[in-house]
Amino acid sequence: MFKKVLIANRGEIAIRIIRACKELGIKTVAVYSEGDKDSLHVQLADEAVCIGPTSAQDSYLNIPNIIAAAEITHSDAIHPGYGFLAENAQFAEICSLYNITFIGPPKEAISLAGDKVKAKEMARKANIPVIPGSEGPVSLDDPNLEKLVERIGYPVIIKARAGGGGKGMRLVLNEENLRTAMATAQAEAKASFNNPEIYIEKYIEQPRHIEIQIVADKKGNIVYFPERECSIQRRHQKLIEESPSVAINAQLRQRIGRAAVKFASYIGYHNVGTVEFLLDSKGQFYFMEMNTRIQVEHTVTECVTGHDLVKEQILLAAGEKINYTQNDINILHTAIEARINAEDAARDFSPSPGMIKKVILPSGPGIRVDTHIYQNYVVPPYYDSLIAKVIAFDLNRKNCIAKLRRALSEFIIEGIKTTIPFHLKILEDEYFLEGKTYTNFIQERIYGKKA
Amino acid sequence: MEIVDFDKIKKFINLIKDTDIEELVWEKDGVKIAFKRGEKKIEEEAEKQRQGALDSEEKIIEAKREKPEEKKRLQTIKSTLVGRFYTSLPDRPPLIIEGTHVVPGQKIGVIETMKLFRDVVSDKKGKIVKILVSDGEAVQYGQDLFLIDVESGE
Numbered sequence: 095m096f097k098k099v100l101i102a103n104r105g106e107i108a109i110r111i112i113r114a115c116k117e118l119g120i121k122t123v124a125v126y127s128e129g130d131k132d133s134l135h136v137q138l139a140d141e142a143v144c145i146g147p148t149s150a151q152d153s154y155l156n157i158p159n160i161i162a163a164a165e166i167t168h169s170d171a172i173h174p175g176y177g178f179l180a181e182n183a184q185f186a187e188i189c190s191l192y193n194i195t196f197i198g199p200p201k202e203a204i205s206l207a208g209d210k211v212k213a214k215e216m217a218r219k220a221n222i223p224v225i226p227g228s229e230g231p232v233s234l235d236d237p238n239l240e241k242l243v244e245r246i247g248y249p250v251i252i253k254a255r256a257g258g259g260g261k262g263m264r265l266v267l268n269e270e271n272l273r274t275a276m277a278t279a280q281a282e283a284k285a286s287f288n289n290p291e292i293y294i295e296k297y298i299e300q301p302r303h304i305e306i307q308i309v310a311d312k313k314g315n316i317v318y319f320p321e322r323e324c325s326i327q328r329r330h331q332k333l334i335e336e337s338p339s340v341a342i343n344a345q346l347r348q349r350i351g352r353a354a355v356k357f358a359s360y361i362g363y364h365n366v367g368t369v370e371f372l373l374d375s376k377g378q379f380y381f382m383e384m385n386t387r388i389q390v391e392h393t394v395t396e397c398v399t400g401h402d403l404v405k406e407q408i409l410l411a412a413g414e415k416i417n418y419t420q421n422d423i424n425i426l427h428t429a430i431e432a433r434i435n436a437e438d439a440a441r442d443f444s445p446s447p448g449m450i451k452k453v454i455l456p457s458g459p460g461i462r463v464d465t466h467i468y469q470n471y472v473v474p475p476y477y478d479s480l481i482a483k484v485i486a487f488d489l490n491r492k493n494c495i496a497k498l499r500r501a502l503s504e505f506i507i508e509g510i511k512t513t514i515p516f517h518l519k520i521l522e523d524e525y526f527l528e529g530k531t532y533t534n535f536i537q538e539r540i541y542g543k544k545a
Numbered sequence: 546m547e548i549v550d551f552d553k554i555k556k557f558i559n560l561i562k563d564t565d566i567e568e569l570v571w572e573k574d575g576v577k578i579a580f581k582r583g584e585k586k587i588e589e590e591a592e593k594q595r596q597g598a599l600d601s602e603e604k605i606i607e608a609k610r611e612k613p614e615e616k617k618r619l620q621t622i623k624s625t626l627v628g629r630f631y632t633s634l635p636d637r638p639p640l641i642i643e644g645t646h647v648v649p650g651q652k653i654g655v656i657e658t659m660k661l662f663r664d665v666v667s668d669k670k671g672k673i674v675k676i677l678v679s680d681g682e683a684v685q686y687g688q689d690l691f692l693i694d695v696e697s698g699e
Contacts, residue, residue, distance in 0.1 A: 158658055159627040161658070162659060166683035167683075192659060
């Protein structure tokens with residue numbers, strides 16, 4: 095087992111990992127930028143090392159300084175959290191060169207899953223349903239372009255090969271707009287990811303975002319957890335996640351879970367990870383991608399099943415075997431998470447950094463809050479705007495929604511704007527209450543616009 | 546140009562010496578007289594500076610006991626890396642010792658990170674007064690490494 099783990103991250107996830115380490119009896123090292131001197135993770139860890147100036151590029155993404163911090167503190171493992179270096183195969187490789195265990199999957203799995211076109215190829219080979227599409231990058235110069243898209247069938251969506259967060263994505267309803275949309279998507283992809291490659295996929299109308307958490311040890315044992323539905327998104331950023339999904343019965347849960355396990359096994363995966371699928375209104379699911387890290391919403395699964403995924407992740411990286419079976423994983427609760435961001439929903443979700451003058455966190459039965467904020471903490475403008483995750487869990491969805499509403503109305507933050515009022519609006523929406531959620535829910539129900 | 550009226554200046558001094566006024570600026574017809582309270586009594590300072598003021602083109606009396614640069618002369622050189630600090634590469638004489646004069650760009654130490662030695666370079670001109678970390682000590686980003694008596698004229 096590790097003696098000391100360095101956490102190469104900040105915010106609530108750094109604290110989540112420190113807590114898991116403490117419970118496992120492992121010493122912790124926090125790293126921080128000059129802009130995070132007063133951050134809670136710095137205070138909670140056993141040691142802390144300043145690794146650079148405020149800019150993330152020079153601090154939380156500064157591989158030499160992070161490795162050096164692990165060296166001078168004699169850390170034997172690095173937990174990357176999510177974001178920053180979590181899905182950087184090169185970083186994972188450098189860690190192993192310096193005899194530091196990277197708490198995550200093997201570097202080969204990271205690079206494979208990071209290439210979305212390649213990942214789909216693998217899924218297809220493993221006989222996992224994939225959304226019909228171009229099966230590779232497409233070019234405007236291709237004379238068969240129109241024919242190809244005709245075969246996939248309109249409407250189609252154009253995506254960036256290196257993409258994420260909705261950048262470089264374009265919806266195309268008919269042939270007329272195809273080439274213009276492709277050109278803009280290409281330009282956007284080039285600007286955002288320095289890679290203009292794009293591919294085309296069939297657009298699934300009113301889809302649900304369903305993802306499967308898997309846990310895999312180094313001996314080849316893999317289990318899946320009950321699905322999380324993360325359909326409530328704004329600009330492809332998740333806002334609300336719930337588990338289990340109202341759209342999935344026990345039979346479908348097993349089918350989709352087994353597909354996720356098959357994919358993980360096919361690419362030689364170990365550690366924790368999440369396979370994302372789109373589910374259409376007829377119950378057909380399609381592989382989308384795999385996230386090779388612990389995710390923001392892992393908390394939902396923890397509340398549903400009682401498992402501690404971060405502790406398990408650390409144990410797996412240390413070489414331990416999974417000490418339970420698929421049949422031991424049960425749905426104990428329904429859980430719903432609201433991501434609270436320091437953003438002003440009334441001003442197009444513009445960031446709202448600043449000093450938190452007063453904060454009262456919600457509590458009471460069935461409420462979990464993961465956060466790094468405290469009174470007089472200054473939310474810096476340089477990083478992610480996520481400031482808290484509020485998770486409610488109860489015996490059924492109806493009670494769970496009522497509980498989350500109750501918790502959010504108790505949550506007092508003064509000094510900055512947050513997405514709490516926006517969440518309360520969603521939680522009152524009639525469609526949401528009925529479970530009629532799909533990935534364009536926000537545009538249609540909250541903004542009253544067609545996608 | 547008008548010649549400085551010392552009686553007028555004295556009047557000003559008397560006016561503010563028993564008050565809490567920290568600073569007073571008087572300006573008329575292109576002549577500017579500014580008073581700033583230092584640590585000593587203003588009157589005494591004004592007396593001391595009388596001769597200098599006679600020749601001064603600026604007609605400004607700075608009643609300060611200490612020049613502001615005095616305090617700023619002692620500065621620190623900070624680490625921009627994380628790692629272990631050494632005054633030299635292994636088995637080499639130290640790049641500098643306390644008392645060495647250094648110039649910007651001069652190598653003044655090394656930091657070992659990831660089994661590589663990277664140079665610590667001075668960004669200031671002056672005399673190294675003290676090396677603030679010991680050989681082999683772990684340092685972090687932004688940590689003070691050297692105390693330097695900065696030489697002016699840059």
